[in-house]
Amino acid sequence: MIYPWQTDDWQRLQQLRAHWPHALLLHGEAGIGKLQFAQHLAQGLLCETPAANGEPCGTCPACLWFSQGNHPDYRAVLPEALAGLAAGSGDATDAAEKADGDEGKKTRTPSKEIKIEQVRALLDFCGVGSHRGGMRVVLLYPAEALNVAASNALLKTLEEPPAGVVFLLVSARIDRLLPTIISRCRQWPMGVPQPDEASAWLASQGVDDAAGLLAQSGGAPLAALALANDDNRALRDFTLAQLAAGPNCDAFACGENLQKLPVPLVLGWLQRWLYDLLAQRTAGRPRYFPGAAKALARCAQSADAAALARYMKTVTRQRAVENHPLNARLVFEELFIGYRGIYTA
Ligand SMILES: [Zn+2]
Numbered sequence: 001m002i003y004p005w006q007t008d009d010w011q012r013l014q015q016l017r018a019h020w021p022h023a024l025l026l027h028g029e030a031g032i033g034k035l036q037f038a039q040h041l042a043q044g045l046l047c048e049t050p051a052a053n054g055e056p057c058g059t060c061p062a063c064l065w066f067s068q069g070n071h072p073d074y075r076a077v078l079p080e081a082l083a084g085l086a087a088g089s090g091d092a093t094d095a096a097e098k099a100d101g102d103e104g105k106k107t108r109t110p111s112k113e114i115k116i117e118q119v120r121a122l123l124d125f126c127g128v129g130s131h132r133g134g135m136r137v138v139l140l141y142p143a144e145a146l147n148v149a150a151s152n153a154l155l156k157t158l159e160e161p162p163a164g165v166v167f168l169l170v171s172a173r174i175d176r177l178l179p180t181i182i183s184r185c186r187q188w189p190m191g192v193p194q195p196d197e198a199s200a201w202l203a204s205q206g207v208d209d210a211a212g213l214l215a216q217s218g219g220a221p222l223a224a225l226a227l228a229n230d231d232n233r234a235l236r237d238f239t240l241a242q243l244a245a246g247p248n249c250d251a252f253a254c255g256e257n258l259q260k261l262p263v264p265l266v267l268g269w270l271q272r273w274l275y276d277l278l279a280q281r282t283a284g285r286p287r288y289f290p291g292a293a294k295a296l297a298r299c300a301q302s303a304d305a306a307a308l309a310r311y312m313k314t315v316t317r318q319r320a321v322e323n324h325p326l327n328a329r330l331v332f333e334e335l336f337i338g339y340r341g342i343y344t345a
Contacts, residue, residue: 005193021186022161028190031223072131144176158184244295247343251336259329
């Protein structure tokens with residue numbers, strides 16, 4: 001299944017069918033359904049009786065194997081942390097969100113990188129002929145998870161593409177891909193859907209505050225849906241209330257209440273809030289938290305511009321080390337103490 005906002009991409013892609021590129025790079029914002037689109041595309045390419053518009057039939061042996069996650073001519077390469085998404089179809093988004101949220105609970109964090117061993121295994125797959133006599137399809141998600149060694153190994157394959165193999169790379173961060181990888185792929189940018197189309201879809205999923213959640217997710221509908229179903233919604237609201245308190249933010253309460261949450265999650269809230277604060281100061285409009293416009297205006301008035309700029313850099317630096325095992329409570333205390341520091345008394 002593809003999402004309603006993807007039909008145009010689907011139709012335009014089918015025009016490539018006669019000369020299908022050996023590597024396609026689907027890229028765009030996180031949370032717009034690129035993975036599901038790529039999986040559907042893979043199924044369409046493998047389907048043995050596809051419709052005229054390239055839609056997989058859903059009933060041939062290839063489609064059945066695909067939906068069970070064991071088509072012999074299909075490989076999905078994902079980081080260990082996202083292994084649950086590798087099946088042919090299913091609730092990919094939910095699983096992705098869970099993969100993100102669960103990591104703090106395990107003693108050994110599963111790898112978030114695509115490793116060279118995974119790419120090497122792929123080369124073996126490419127070396128063998130097609131089992132069903134059709135195309136073979138390799139999905140790489142997310143492509144920015146390829147570490148340097150894995151990227152270089154993949155690059156060799158992309159430079160001399162094996163006959164009959166189609167690579168589908170999916171990325172929300174093409175700025176993190178090797179330029180040489182990008183240049184070997186046909187790029188396919190995918191946009192954020194129109195707000196009314198996204199809102200209508202969210203409403204059909206039973207979401208009531210579609211507009212507000214879409215704003216918080218930068219217009220990405222699946223990210224908005226994940227927010228609506230977020231177990232951490234109460235803690236997010238708590239954090240936003242603390243941020244809205246400006247100089248009266250209780251850093252120790254933040255440390256105490258948020259310590260069980262993954263650091264990247266809280267950093268994401270904080271960064272969006274700061275982004276809106278800066279927008280407010282520069283006469284822009286809040287992008288992520290329009291519902292908190294009043295508090296943002298109040299905070300923007302008493303924040304010191306230079307201190308805000310410095311603090312934003314601190315938060316960005318923290319993002320760079322967010323996946324290291326840190327004491328979350330201390331990290332949060334320090335961050336929220338720093339946040340208070342941007343306000344002049
Ligand atoms: Zn089929």
